[in-house]
Amino acid sequence: MLSKGSIRKDFLKQLVLALASLIAIFSLVLYGFIKSSIYEDIVIETTDLAKFISNSKTKYKINETICVSSIDLPRNKSEIKVVKPEFYVNGLFIKEYSEENKKYIDFYYPYNYEENSFIKISKDITNVHKLLDKIFKSIVIINIFSMILIAIYAFFLSNLFSTPINNLSKQLSNMNEYEISNINETRIHEEFVPLAKTINKLLERIQTFVKYQKELFIGIAHELKTPLAVMKLKNEVTLKRPREAEKYIEALELNIKTINEMNTMISNILEIGRQEGAHFEQPIEIDIIDFLNKKANDYKLLAKKDNKIINIDLNPKQLKLRMQISLLHQIVQNFVQNGIKFTPEGKTIELKSYILDSEFVIEVLNEGSSIKENIDYFAPFKREGNKAGAGLGLFLAKGAADALGGNITLKNRDDKNGVIASFKMPLTCPLQNKSDRKR
Numbered sequence: 001m002l003s004k005g006s007i008r009k010d011f012l013k014q015l016v017l018a019l020a021s022l023i024a025i026f027s028l029v030l031y032g033f034i035k036s037s038i039y040e041d042i043v044i045e046t047t048d049l050a051k052f053i054s055n056s057k058t059k060y061k062i063n064e065t066i067c068v069s070s071i072d073l074p075r076n077k078s079e080i081k082v083v084k085p086e087f088y089v090n091g092l093f094i095k096e097y098s099e100e101n102k103k104y105i106d107f108y109y110p111y112n113y114e115e116n117s118f119i120k121i122s123k124d125i126t127n128v129h130k131l132l133d134k135i136f137k138s139i140v141i142i143n144i145f146s147m148i149l150i151a152i153y154a155f156f157l158s159n160l161f162s163t164p165i166n167n168l169s170k171q172l173s174n175m176n177e178y179e180i181s182n183i184n185e186t187r188i189h190e191e192f193v194p195l196a197k198t199i200n201k202l203l204e205r206i207q208t209f210v211k212y213q214k215e216l217f218i219g220i221a222h223e224l225k226t227p228l229a230v231m232k233l234k235n236e237v238t239l240k241r242p243r244e245a246e247k248y249i250e251a252l253e254l255n256i257k258t259i260n261e262m263n264t265m266i267s268n269i270l271e272i273g274r275q276e277g278a279h280f281e282q283p284i285e286i287d288i289i290d291f292l293n294k295k296a297n298d299y300k301l302l303a304k305k306d307n308k309i310i311n312i313d314l315n316p317k318q319l320k321l322r323m324q325i326s327l328l329h330q331i332v333q334n335f336v337q338n339g340i341k342f343t344p345e346g347k348t349i350e351l352k353s354y355i356l357d358s359e360f361v362i363e364v365l366n367e368g369s370s371i372k373e374n375i376d377y378f379a380p381f382k383r384e385g386n387k388a389g390a391g392l393g394l395f396l397a398k399g400a401a402d403a404l405g406g407n408i409t410l411k412n413r414d415d416k417n418g419v420i421a422s423f424k425m426p427l428t429c430p431l432q433n434k435s436d437r438k439r
Helices: 009-057 126-173 190-239 245-278 288-305 327-342 393-403
Strands: 079-083 093-099 102-112 117-124 282-289 309-314 322-323 348-356 360-365 407-412 419-426
Touching: 009 102, 009 117, 009 126, 079 102, 079 309, 093 348, 117 245, 126 190, 245 407, 288 322, 288 327, 288 348, 322 327, 327 348, 327 360, 327 393, 327 419, 393 407, 393 419
Parallel strands: 309 348
Antiparallel strands: 079 117, 093 102, 102 117, 282 322, 348 360, 360 419, 407 419
């Protein structure tokens, strides 16, 4: 129940130690106050007696024992005499000692300064010590019971604190990929609301992931089943009766074309697996602007082959970040390739970057046709127009963006002549110079 490194164990230990220390300190202070009060009363009583004797008209000689009754005082068991100490005494002096298992206290009060004599009052304080011992033992026993009660109270209090965590854990343990529901934040303690919000965000991401995975599996089955059905039908029709060689060649060519399309599809599906592996890639520090410049030069060659132009506008001039480079490459490559694919010949694709509101933004603008902004183009196998492709590029780019802690969007340009693909990533721990943090 109380494992190594347990917060509950630390809480129990600290609470018990704190309250036990407080009780121990209070008990010591209380015992000290009681003891000092009793001794103070004895000193005051004895001093008053010595003053009375000193101020009386009767003069006493050295070593003379004073009878209490003779000076008309209440009956007292104290032994009183006038002495001349063998040791140096200056003013009122008190001496405590033990003798034959009894406790005594001697008071020396100045009597005759010329003879250097003192009134010595010896009192038996054995009963006082016994009383103090009983008080001390009673305090110790009370402290032991108090500490036991504190330990029990701390244990139940720690249970009270751990109950919300146990409830959250129980709710999460009862979930599976088919039944994922958010935690009701209104039914938990105020202190655990931030934790519940964080868990809910994680659950939403899991729900989105499961949803896309289901769509992906359904899409894969559909995309592979359709060409296989076409191949099967074409072959069956061809084999129904003898035909010219050209018909068989046509059927074989269709088979090869379909197989090539299926190979492309499978390559894209394998890319999903590689991307999942890239999520565990060790982040490295890179100059992201230098990386984009190098990639842009490669993309310029591809665009030039299709008689298209790529313009570059990258800001700031330098920006060093730690990230998984493969995931960033996945996003930029998809943006630029889509830009080249959907931009007419002779038109321009623009690659931009800048910092805005503590976010690093990468944008690719093309001059192709506009899109329908109410369609989810990030779903798997979602295609636009009659362009070739498996429809997995933006699906993979979104997964990479989520892994990097950013997000991607598609929207039409203001003039509706083309699309803007954007990737935004928060600069939580930027390594660039502050002087470069400008658009």
